Every structure is written in C-alpha cells, then in structure tokens.
Amino acid sequence: MADKTNALLSILKLQPVVPVLVIDDVATAVPLARALVAGGLKAIEITLRTPAALDAIRAVANEVEGAVPGAGTILNARQYEEAVDAGSRFIVSPGTTLEILEAARKSRVPLLPxxxxxxxxxxxxxEGYTVMKFFPAEQAGGAAYLKSLSSPLAGSVFCPTGGITAQNAGDYLSLPNVICVGGSWVAPKAMVEAGDWDGITRLAMEACKLAR
Structure with missing residues (x-):
C-alpha cells in the first residue's frame, strides 16, 4: 500500500489541476492530450462514461509523450482491469465499494477512491488509504466542508472534483488537506469539437499557475 500511495502522490503532485475528460470521439484523444501536456497538465483522467473511453486511454498511453493517463468513473472490478489493460497509470472512482477495494489490492495500479x-x-x-477523491465537491459541502475535515481527519489528503472551476479552484487549493483538484474547464466541449488545441493549451497553462 505504501508503494501505491507514493506512486499516486507522485502523479497528483505533477500539477495543481487534473483534467477530467469525457471523450466522445477517440480521434480527439491524442491531440487533446498533447495540448494539455504542452500546457503543463501531464496527468489526465479520462472517464469511462463513453464507449470511446478505453480506446482513448490506450491511444494516449501509446502515442502521447509525457502524458500520464488515468481512468475515472470506475464502478467495478471489470472496469478497473480493463482500464489498467488499456494503459491507465491511476484509477479514480466516484465512491468506494468492497469490490473496487479488492480489485485495487490485486492491481499494481493505484486507486484514488x-x-x-x-x-x-x-x-x-x-483500509490504508490516506489519499482520496472528494466527490462531488461543491454539492457535498465545498471548500468549507473539506476544511472542517482537516483537523479531525489529519493525515488525509484530497483531490476535490465536481463543480470545480477556474473561479473556485483556488479556494480548494489553499486548503492544507488538498493536493490538487480535478476539473473539466481546461478542455471545454466546444473547444474540443472545434479542434482548438492552442486554446486548450492556453487554458492548461493558466491552470498550472494556480497556487497550492
């Protein structure tokens, strides 16, 4: 567990914002990931919310130098294994079940539960986890709620995701128990559909400047 925790921390410390992506067309995966990496966002969460997701992870893992692809919205052991086989280097689940914890125990790839x-x-x-995803962040109480956990649950650190924007990300990143945030604003759907990779690189660069 210690080795997996350290591996996960090394990924989450790469940048203040982890892009959370919903990819509908696998053809956009590689240029999108390259644009994000060019802007400094190397760790990329591709959610398993579309039929293209696994192929997108595989393409990014094989073709995008410097990218650290992960899989999000993992709901069961089968998805965990499929995401690892596709090349995911970290796994993210919206909640936690005994099935997912067992899959994580058996896997070499770390889980952000x-x-x-x-x-x-x-x-x-x-269960030995000290690094977790706080989700859905805004709907579950926001930065104020997460701050209230920092003292009684000292030693736990979080990647808040859900409702995080460029405007409120700083509220979370200023907290002592936040290591990074997850957000989709760095890759707006309209910009992806338009192929505005330079624009996405600019958004990624701006995200990298957020303090933590």
Whole structure:
C-alpha cells in the first residue's frame, strides 16, 4: 500500500489541476492530450462514461509523450482491469465499494477512491488509504466542508472534483488537506469539437499557475 500511495502522490503532485475528460470521439484523444501536456497538465483522467473511453486511454498511453493517463468513473472490478489493460497509470472512482477495494489490492495500479463524508474517509483510512477523491465537491459541502475535515481527519489528503472551476479552484487549493483538484474547464466541449488545441493549451497553462 505504501508503494501505491507514493506512486499516486507522485502523479497528483505533477500539477495543481487534473483534467477530467469525457471523450466522445477517440480521434480527439491524442491531440487533446498533447495540448494539455504542452500546457503543463501531464496527468489526465479520462472517464469511462463513453464507449470511446478505453480506446482513448490506450491511444494516449501509446502515442502521447509525457502524458500520464488515468481512468475515472470506475464502478467495478471489470472496469478497473480493463482500464489498467488499456494503459491507465491511476484509477479514480466516484465512491468506494468492497469490490473496487479488492480489485485495487490485486492491481499494481493505484486507486484514488471517492469519499464524500467523514465516515467514508474513516472507512478508507482503515483500509490504508490516506489519499482520496472528494466527490462531488461543491454539492457535498465545498471548500468549507473539506476544511472542517482537516483537523479531525489529519493525515488525509484530497483531490476535490465536481463543480470545480477556474473561479473556485483556488479556494480548494489553499486548503492544507488538498493536493490538487480535478476539473473539466481546461478542455471545454466546444473547444474540443472545434479542434482548438492552442486554446486548450492556453487554458492548461493558466491552470498550472494556480497556487497550492
């Protein structure tokens, strides 16, 4: 567990913002990832919300130098294994189940498990997890709620995701128990559809400047 935790931390420390992507067309995966990497966002979460997701992960893993692809919205052990086989270097789940925890135990690839309450954080700590995803961040109480967990649950660090924008990301990144945030604003759907890779690179560069 210690080795996996360190591997996960090394990925999450690469940048203040992890892009959370929903890719509909696999043809956009490589140029999109290249644009994000060019802007300084190397760790990229591709969510398993579309039929193109696994092929997108595979393409990014094989073709984009410097990218660290991960898989998000992992809901069960089968998806965990498929994402790893596609080349994912980290796995993200919106919540946590015993099935996912067992899959994580068997895998070499680290899990960023989702938690939204103090009880869920405590349960994950009992399993050896100190790095978690706080989701859905804004809807679950926002930065103020997460700040309130920092003292009673000291030693736990989070990547808040869900409702994070360029405007409120700094509120989270200023917290002592936040290592980075996840957000989709660095790759707006309209810009992806238009192939505005230079524009996405600019958004990535701006995201990299956010303090943490």
């Amino acid at each position: 989702g938690a939204a309450t103090a009880s869920e954080v405590m349960a994950l700590r009992e």
